[in-house]
Amino acid sequence: MSHNIKLPEGSIEKQTITLNLGPTHPATHGVFQNILELDGERVVSAEQTVGYIHRAFEKIAERRPLYQITPLTDRLNYCSSPINNMGWHLTCEKLLGVKTPKRVDYLRVIVMELARIADHLICNSIVGVDTGAYTGFLYVMQYRELIYEIYEEVCGSRLTTNIGRIGGFERDFNDIAFQKIDKFLKEYPAVLKEFISLFERNRIFMERTQGSGGIGADRALNYGFTGPNLRAAGVDYDVRVHSPYSSYEDFDFTIPTGTTGDNFDRWQVRNQEMWESLSIIEQALRKIQDLKGEEATLYHADAPAYYLPEKKDVYTKMEALIYHFKIIMGESEMPSGEVYQSVEGANGELGFYLISDGGRAPFRLHFRRPCFVYYQSFEELVKGGMLSDAVITLSSLNLIAGEMDA
Amino acid sequence: MGLTTDHIKSRLTEKFGEQITSMEESYGMLSIEAPKEINLKVLNFLHDEADLGFRFLTDLTGVHYPDRTGEELAVVYHLHNLVENVRIRFRVYTSIDQPDVFTATGLFSSANWMERETYDFFGIRFVGHPNLKRILNVDEMDYFPLRKEYPLEDQTRRDKDDDMFGR
Numbered sequence: 001m002s003h004n005i006k007l008p009e010g011s012i013e014k015q016t017i018t019l020n021l022g023p024t025h026p027a028t029h030g031v032f033q034n035i036l037e038l039d040g041e042r043v044v045s046a047e048q049t050v051g052y053i054h055r056a057f058e059k060i061a062e063r064r065p066l067y068q069i070t071p072l073t074d075r076l077n078y079c080s081s082p083i084n085n086m087g088w089h090l091t092c093e094k095l096l097g098v099k100t101p102k103r104v105d106y107l108r109v110i111v112m113e114l115a116r117i118a119d120h121l122i123c124n125s126i127v128g129v130d131t132g133a134y135t136g137f138l139y140v141m142q143y144r145e146l147i148y149e150i151y152e153e154v155c156g157s158r159l160t161t162n163i164g165r166i167g168g169f170e171r172d173f174n175d176i177a178f179q180k181i182d183k184f185l186k187e188y189p190a191v192l193k194e195f196i197s198l199f200e201r202n203r204i205f206m207e208r209t210q211g212s213g214g215i216g217a218d219r220a221l222n223y224g225f226t227g228p229n230l231r232a233a234g235v236d237y238d239v240r241v242h243s244p245y246s247s248y249e250d251f252d253f254t255i256p257t258g259t260t261g262d263n264f265d266r267w268q269v270r271n272q273e274m275w276e277s278l279s280i281i282e283q284a285l286r287k288i289q290d291l292k293g294e295e296a297t298l299y300h301a302d303a304p305a306y307y308l309p310e311k312k313d314v315y316t317k318m319e320a321l322i323y324h325f326k327i328i329m330g331e332s333e334m335p336s337g338e339v340y341q342s343v344e345g346a347n348g349e350l351g352f353y354l355i356s357d358g359g360r361a362p363f364r365l366h367f368r369r370p371c372f373v374y375y376q377s378f379e380e381l382v383k384g385g386m387l388s389d390a391v392i393t394l395s396s397l398n399l400i401a402g403e404m405d406a
Numbered sequence: 407m408g409l410t411t412d413h414i415k416s417r418l419t420e421k422f423g424e425q426i427t428s429m430e431e432s433y434g435m436l437s438i439e440a441p442k443e444i445n446l447k448v449l450n451f452l453h454d455e456a457d458l459g460f461r462f463l464t465d466l467t468g469v470h471y472p473d474r475t476g477e478e479l480a481v482v483y484h485l486h487n488l489v490e491n492v493r494i495r496f497r498v499y500t501s502i503d504q505p506d507v508f509t510a511t512g513l514f515s516s517a518n519w520m521e522r523e524t525y526d527f528f529g530i531r532f533v534g535h536p537n538l539k540r541i542l543n544v545d546e547m548d549y550f551p552l553r554k555e556y557p558l559e560d561q562t563r564r565d566k567d568d569d570m571f572g573r
Contacts, residue, residue, distance in 0.1 A: 366467040
């Protein structure tokens, strides 16, 4: 790296040093390498590279029928995999013209909002860890556990959930699932309140996050920011509101925004979003109770060509087994066309761009991963700041290695 | 909503006339095509005109169509007017022998890594890009893996005829 660069005014030493922050540094949250040029502890320039854990999802997807792609989406943002799953199934439904019943939409909203809370919870507590405040992180883990137990009840798995089907869910939510959701709704508000006050009363946390890693609205938009990172800069863009999917238009919620787009704003926006998510889940539960007649029990669309038969039938009936096999192997007809569907992922707009030529697998599938877009702004965010601020900026962007280099 | 598809179409026709080779709507999104020589002009027009205002680059990626002789590679831009909440898809084609397309980094900072990714996987060279090098694969790689000439084994292959499973 060149040493002939213009140093910030007032620097005493006219020499800079190069520091590799990562890969596999405890503060880099994955395989990211940040080559920082430092003047003392001040960052003069930075170059960030994505680690080579690239798994070729898009290539693999070109050989897989739709259902076989779902497990790939799980592994993008693994902190909130249900959102990825739902986004993918919504894309398939858009292509195939499958219309889902209201109950499915509401159940999906519940699962997606739980996933959002789980994701924000981890991100915000990790920001705390990077400022040296470890307690919050340990404290909220058990509440992420409660969310994982809900997933487990709904689909049988916890982290890479593979939740849902094209057209709905594999099975209906049972009473225990609803009880667990109620338990979470009852317990979590007090925890969240305490979590927030734990940090907001921590002077070190406040002083290290406020005023560092800031970005203005114009630059954020130009960099393609979405999600909490964009909203922290004051732009109230939210896919759930602007391009509603899964009946989000039926819900009443506000879009929290910040003003300066700094690390604290990003942290704060996520906290406020968790409150909104709790309210959305409550509304969804009420809406499900208000459904009448057949709508109140349907948990999948009537699309036998794409909706997998129930497992109990697959195990006992030949017809169901054949259907299952045919759907998994992509024997059903797929229309040609180009579809773009996006959802409000926990860390921003997660988009699926699918080109189908009528074959059994997509001709081309591209994931628009929000953190891939954010990370390129890292230099601008940390330039002129302190090295220790760079660490917090990195975590407050909510970068997920799996999503970044899909 | 003020900005309609018809308005976008008429503004583009007014400005570029025959140069816009295709304007179709599929799955609710207007899709336009233009020669690669004017990709920046079109992007600039869509970005700068007050009544169009596509100032957000949502996505940029490549596609390989091995059967389209002379225009095997495509660059696809997804643009978004956040105020009117209208999305548009814009694509240009280039030949695989000379895959040069002008970079959009001057207009969108977000195009930087997206173009690097597209270069990395398809070998599309973005002319004027400040740092066009591989981003997800190793630098020593001498091929572009998302091109169709590097197929994976087909998991849905039909050569395994098995009547037992109704195939």
